[in-house]
Amino acid sequence: MNSFQSVFRSDLFQGQTIVVTGGGSGIGRCTAHELASLGADLALVGRKIEKLETVKAEIAQTCGVKVSIHSCDIREEEKVTATVAEILAEHGKIDHLINNAGGQFPSPLSSINAKGWETVVRNNLTGGFLMAREVFNQYMVKNLGKTDMSITNIIADMWNGMPGMGHSGAARAGMLNFSETASLEWAPVRVNAVAPGFIASSGMDTYPEPMKQTIMQLDKTIPLQRLGLEAEVSGVLAFLCSPAASFISGSCIRVDGAAPNARRIWPVGTGKQNPVFNSFHLGGVPEVIQRRDAERAGKK
Ligand SMILES: CCCCCCC/C=C/C(=O)SCCNC(=O)CCNC(=O)[C@H](O)C(C)(C)COP(=O)(O)OP(=O)(O)OC[C@H]1O[C@@H](n2cnc3c(N)ncnc32)[C@H](O)[C@@H]1OP(=O)(O)O
Numbered sequence: 001m002n003s004f005q006s007v008f009r010s011d012l013f014q015g016q017t018i019v020v021t022g023g024g025s026g027i028g029r030c031t032a033h034e035l036a037s038l039g040a041d042l043a044l045v046g047r048k049i050e051k052l053e054t055v056k057a058e059i060a061q062t063c064g065v066k067v068s069i070h071s072c073d074i075r076e077e078e079k080v081t082a083t084v085a086e087i088l089a090e091h092g093k094i095d096h097l098i099n100n101a102g103g104q105f106p107s108p109l110s111s112i113n114a115k116g117w118e119t120v121v122r123n124n125l126t127g128g129f130l131m132a133r134e135v136f137n138q139y140m141v142k143n144l145g146k147t148d149m150s151i152t153n154i155i156a157d158m159w160n161g162m163p164g165m166g167h168s169g170a171a172r173a174g175m176l177n178f179s180e181t182a183s184l185e186w187a188p189v190r191v192n193a194v195a196p197g198f199i200a201s202s203g204m205d206t207y208p209e210p211m212k213q214t215i216m217q218l219d220k221t222i223p224l225q226r227l228g229l230e231a232e233v234s235g236v237l238a239f240l241c242s243p244a245a246s247f248i249s250g251s252c253i254r255v256d257g258a259a260p261n262a263r264r265i266w267p268v269g270t271g272k273q274n275p276v277f278n279s280f281h282l283g284g285v286p287e288v289i290q291r292r293d294a295e296r297a298g299k300k
């Protein structure tokens with residue numbers, strides 16, 4: 001990625017500092033490029049410093065914004081407190097926090113032990129809470145009303161449950177509720193959630209090959225007929241930090257191609273490629289009903 005072409009105005013975040021957790025790969029890396037291309041100074045947080053160094057070097061090739069990098073496991077309370085203090089010492093301010101770091105291991109519920117459950121809940125709920133609390137307490141609460149500030153929590157499109165993702169789904173549901181409560185307690189700081197569906201991100205490479213193959217074939221079940229792109233999430237994250245979203249708080253924006261709307265009762269899409277849809281908008285007795293009645297009659 002040599003340069004990021006954003007749809008937003010190139011000086012949108014000039015003079016602002018934005019913290020992106022998980023900025024070393026996938027959606028976080030893409031978001032870092034997008035925000036930097038819009039003039040934001042960045043603080044990138046992740047466990048592996050080498051990944052953050054690479055993204056910092058990539059951004060340095062394309063724009064002159066300030067980028068600081070911070071090795072921190074967001075599950076470690078003391079480390080999070082120290083990291084936010086470090087960011088403030090370097091940048092002097094935090095206008096927006098994008099709580100993107102997260103992840104899980106796929107496993108059926110019956111095989112998850114207490115340590116594994118705890119690991120994933122800490123990664124996708126406690127860690128985001130700690131980051132948000134520290135950014136709010138150390139900076140935002142002292143600057144309320146002076147400028148538009150926001151916190152955006154990445155969750156995941158796991159509505160109605162997802163086999164293999166029980167621990168993560170429970171944590172993400174918690175993160176959504178945390179976002180809603182924080183939007184009440186911390187106003188006028190805007191607190192929102194973004195729920196990506198299946199995104200073809202580098203994060204997908206962490207899954208075993210058979211699962212990746214299954215995910216690649218999910219495009220047929222998604223109404224928009226494809227997986228999402230990292231940039232389609234980063235665009236929404238940039239929007240939520242921008243003045244265009246100044247009256248949006250306590251919300252969750254889904255970025256999922258309408259995947260949860262397709263309940264797999266019948267095929268998705270309209271027009272000739274969808275035999276079920278065709279069968280009942282032409283008037284008369286739909287073909288499916290005729291077939292059902294014929295089958296029933298045959299069974300008598
Ligand atoms: C079904 C479709 C799936 C699509 C989902 C779509 C939505 C979501 C998409 C994404 O999230 S994309 C992002 C992808 N990236 C990741 O998910 C990150 C990959 N995972 C990790 O980095 C790590 O697994 C972790 C979750 C951060 C945990 O790492 P950590 O180093 O902290 O823990 P470990 O020491 O490895 O393990 C601790 C503990 O957890 C249990 N455990 C770990 N792995 C497994 C496993 N594969 N199966 C069962 N249990 C596991 C276990 O109790 C570990 O303790 P020990 O046994 O090692 O003592």
Ligand SMILES: NC(=O)C1=CN([C@@H]2O[C@H](COP(=O)(O)OP(=O)(O)OC[C@H]3O[C@@H](n4cnc5c(N)ncnc54)[C@H](OP(=O)(O)O)[C@@H]3O)[C@@H](O)[C@H]2O)C=CC1
Binds near residue numbers: 023026049101157
């Ligand atoms: N791709 C998808 O389809 C979807 C992704 N999501 C979520 O979006 C977010 C980004 O995912 P994606 O870019 O795809 O995947 P990645 O695995 O590429 O990104 C996750 C990032 O989070 C960092 N991270 C993970 N755990 C911690 C931790 N404990 N402390 C600090 N940093 C951590 C990782 O860096 P490091 O290893 O250096 O710590 C990594 O850079 C995640 O929360 C993911 O669960 C949600 C729905 C769908």
